[in-house]
Amino acid sequence: xxxxxxxxxxxxxxxxxxxxxxxxxxxxxxxxxxxxxxxxxxxxxxxxxxxxxxxxxxxxxxxxxxxxxxxxxxxxxxxxxxxxxxxxxxxxxxxxxxxxxxxxxxxxxxxxxxxxxxxxxxxxxxxxxxxxxxxxxxxxxxxxxxxxxxxxxxxxxxxxxxxxxxxxxxxxxxxxxxxxxxxxxxxxxxxxxxxxxxxxxxxxxxxxxxxxxxxxxxxxxxxxxxxxxxxxxxxxxxxxxxxxxxxxxxxxxxxxxxxxxxxxxxxxxxxxxxxxxxxxxxxxxxxxxxxxxxxxxxxxxxxxxxxxxxxxxxxxxxxxxxxxxxxxxxxxxxxxxxxxxxxxxxxxxxxxxxxxxxxxxxxxxxxxxxxxxxxxxxxxxxxxxxxxxxxxxxxxxxxxxxxxxxxxxxxxxxxxxxxxxxxxxxxxxxxxxxxxxxxxxxxxxxxxxxxxxxxxxxxxxxxxxxxxxxxxxxxxxxx
Amino acid sequence: xxxxxxxxxxxxxxxxxxxxxxxxxxxxxxxxxxxxxxxxxxxxxxxxxxxxxxxxxxxxxxxxxxxxxxxxxxxxxxxxxxxxxxxxxxxxxxxxxxxxxxxxxxxxxxxxxxxxxxxxxxxxxxxxxxxxxxxxxxxxxxxxxxxxxxxxxxxxxxxxxxxxxxxxxxxxxxxxxxxxxxxxxxxxxxxxxxxxxxxxxxxxxxxxxxxxxxxxxxxxxxxxxxxxxxxxxxxxxxxxxxxxxxxxxxxx
Numbered sequence: 001x002x003x004x005x006x007x008x009x010x011x012x013x014x015x016x017x018x019x020x021x022x023x024x025x026x027x028x029x030x031x032x033x034x035x036x037x038x039x040x041x042x043x044x045x046x047x048x049x050x051x052x053x054x055x056x057x058x059x060x061x062x063x064x065x066x067x068x069x070x071x072x073x074x075x076x077x078x079x080x081x082x083x084x085x086x087x088x089x090x091x092x093x094x095x096x097x098x099x100x101x102x103x104x105x106x107x108x109x110x111x112x113x114x115x116x117x118x119x120x121x122x123x124x125x126x127x128x129x130x131x132x133x134x135x136x137x138x139x140x141x142x143x144x145x146x147x148x149x150x151x152x153x154x155x156x157x158x159x160x161x162x163x164x165x166x167x168x169x170x171x172x173x174x175x176x177x178x179x180x181x182x183x184x185x186x187x188x189x190x191x192x193x194x195x196x197x198x199x200x201x202x203x204x205x206x207x208x209x210x211x212x213x214x215x216x217x218x219x220x221x222x223x224x225x226x227x228x229x230x231x232x233x234x235x236x237x238x239x240x241x242x243x244x245x246x247x248x249x250x251x252x253x254x255x256x257x258x259x260x261x262x263x264x265x266x267x268x269x270x271x272x273x274x275x276x277x278x279x280x281x282x283x284x285x286x287x288x289x290x291x292x293x294x295x296x297x298x299x300x301x302x303x304x305x306x307x308x309x310x311x312x313x314x315x316x317x318x319x320x321x322x323x324x325x326x327x328x329x330x331x332x333x334x335x336x337x338x339x340x341x342x343x344x345x346x347x348x349x350x351x352x353x354x355x356x357x358x359x360x361x362x363x364x365x366x367x368x369x370x371x372x373x374x375x376x377x378x379x380x381x382x383x384x385x386x387x388x389x390x391x392x393x394x395x396x397x398x399x400x401x402x403x404x405x406x407x408x409x410x411x412x413x414x415x416x417x418x419x420x421x422x423x424x425x426x427x428x429x430x431x432x433x434x435x436x437x438x439x440x441x442x443x444x445x446x447x448x449x450x451x452x453x454x455x456x457x458x459x460x461x462x463x464x465x466x467x468x469x470x471x472x473x474x475x476x477x478x479x
Numbered sequence: 480x481x482x483x484x485x486x487x488x489x490x491x492x493x494x495x496x497x498x499x500x501x502x503x504x505x506x507x508x509x510x511x512x513x514x515x516x517x518x519x520x521x522x523x524x525x526x527x528x529x530x531x532x533x534x535x536x537x538x539x540x541x542x543x544x545x546x547x548x549x550x551x552x553x554x555x556x557x558x559x560x561x562x563x564x565x566x567x568x569x570x571x572x573x574x575x576x577x578x579x580x581x582x583x584x585x586x587x588x589x590x591x592x593x594x595x596x597x598x599x600x601x602x603x604x605x606x607x608x609x610x611x612x613x614x615x616x617x618x619x620x621x622x623x624x625x626x627x628x629x630x631x632x633x634x635x636x637x638x639x640x641x642x643x644x645x646x647x648x649x650x651x652x653x654x655x656x657x658x659x660x661x662x663x664x665x666x667x668x669x670x671x672x673x674x675x676x677x678x679x680x681x682x683x684x685x686x687x688x689x690x691x692x693x694x695x696x697x698x699x700x701x702x703x704x705x706x707x708x709x710x711x712x713x714x715x716x717x718x719x720x721x722x723x724x725x726x727x728x729x730x731x
Contacts, residue, residue, distance in 0.1 A: 315669060
């Protein structure tokens with residue numbers, strides 16, 4: 001295959017400026033967010049329209065080239081980290097149109113490259129809420145969020161991305177454009193094919209636009225940071241909170257005492273809102289779109305929970321500024337871990353009732369396999385989603401971290417299986433957890449998934465190596 | 480010494496302000512309201528004076544709609560000892576003018592006899608920044624405005640003020656009126672136990688008539704408008720084109 005010839009053909013589709021080659025031009029695309037992996041694509045191509053995406057796919061098919069779609073590049077599981085310099089990395093970042101916002105129909109249609117935050121703002125401008133929300137929302141794009149079925153901070157109330165998608169526009173491996181864009185909440189015309197692509201991680205097709213469900217705009221919120229002795233108390237409180245707050249609970253995040261230290265050490269303007277340090281904290285938010293006495297609801301709940309000794313202390317945000325600071329603690333705690341360099345990162349979920357036991361079992365694994373490392377259990381407690389991360393002692397280099405973490409991670413996966421849990425609650429599989437997925441899932445499930453993959457992508461050219469094993473034959477042909 | 484802290488309930492600092500369709504003012508229906516941030520700093524400073532043993536009692540005052548009691552409860556939860564609510568308006572869109580506010584505060588000062596009035600330098604809703612100075616004139620007290628440091632020493636207060644291009648330190652005779660600037664302190668969060676306790680702290684409800692003050696407006700708002708929308712950017716194809724555009728606009 002003539003590389004130059006291929007680049008020229010791509011440039012003919014998207015223009016010279018949108019075919020990027022070499023480490024400098026592609027730097028923002030090839031280094032993943034955690035900084036753990038470096039992708040090696042043939043080039044990065046940046047189409048501006050669905051028609052251009054379709055043309056690129058036809059070109060790739062004719063030449064037998066793999067295509068790795070990429071959104072905001074904020075994934076955590078090496079979902080776009082192709083190796084070998086053979087595949088085209090297709091960035092959706094220029095497809096930025098908000099095609100329509102329909103406040104009456106409670107739906108909007110946006111292109112893949114619109115960031116999650118821009119989608120939120122477009123909804124807000126029409127007095128509506130697009131509830132998907134997570135730390136990377138300023139960079140992460142809708143196409144990527146759909147492709148990985150992103151979760152985040154509002155899953156408790158609004159579900160994952162899947163619950164917010166009414167229809168999609170998808171380009172298949174052969175360039176076919178599937179249009180299931182729809183403003184309908186009810187539509188039972190046969191199989192809901194768009195669902196297949198939500199969470200498919202670019203291995204079945206490329207999401208170029210989405211119809212997204214909107215909700216009434218939130219007009220009032222109450223946010224509190226609460227202190228607890230341990231996770232069992234938090235689990236018990238979660239049920240109490242949900243019932244007490246008329247199901248208006250929109251976030252229920254937990255983090256350990258060390259998180260406050262990490263966050264305040266990472267962002268200068270942050271401080272510990274409470275007088276004393278406690279073993280665990282919950283960041284709780286209730287929200288409503290109409291005249292509901294949230295303050296009364298929250299204070300009633302907290303009086304009860306302080307009365308029975310479950311909640312030790314806490315603060316309630318008195319202004320939006322304080323609310324932002326409380327949320328910044330939660331976000332900065334995550335960034336501070338990334339700043340510490342390579343570490344063991346996980347994304348488990350178990351039934352809520354088993355969270356405390358799970359964390360205890362995982363801490364046991366750390367004690368056995370990684371003595372001297374610091375574990376941090378935090379996450380979206382309301383969803384039973386625990387990010388159990390383990391930071392190495394200072395001074396350990398990346399390779400050594402990876403070597404030592406591997407057996408501990410394998411052991412953790414076994415522990416999670418024992419709790420009927422998931423080894424990937426919201427981050428996806430990518431390339432990092434592909435082998436673990438295959439060890440975890442029943443053969444008949446994997447066979448069915450591979451059958452679907454073979455139907456949509458018979459040559460294995462869609463995001464090769466992500467979610468499914470790479471097709472070796474195809475690699476050989478191009479290598 | 481008692482410290483009197485006036486606090487105003489205003490549109491939350493982080494809310495995107497929308498102007499009412501008829502241009503008569505800002506739309507406050509269904510909008511998050513909070514304590515004026517400069518007043519929050521004043522409450523914090525008053526509590527710190529009390530914690531340092533330089534004040535005995537902190538009294539928070541709010542003049543406005545009935546819901547201003549929420550703002551007073553916040554002040555009480557932060558650590559103020561008691562509160563006075565002067566219900567002077569029924570509609571959240573009614574802004575009580577600085578002179579009326581200053582007259583009511585002057586009457587409260589005569590009743591309570593504080594040694595210090597700590598107020599925010601301005602309210603972020605109308606940005607008038609006049610109440611403290613008017614109060615000083617009505618009472619014939621000294622004033623130290625825009626404070627970023629306050630030391631009370633016996634019958635004097637030494638106050639560092641933020642002025643154009645630097646800082647100025649003044650020494651004023653007590654009783655005095657100090658208005659707070661942004662960098663004076665960082666207000667604390669109200670803790671849960673203190674929020675609970677605040678519900679039991681005294682909150683007196685009054686009316687302007689109780690103080691013999693007429694709050695009818697003297698000023699007329701002619702028009703309220705949105706700031707002009709920033710014009711969209713323009714993509715240029717090359718450095719040469721950029722330079723020629725800049726020259727065209729007389730920037731280089």
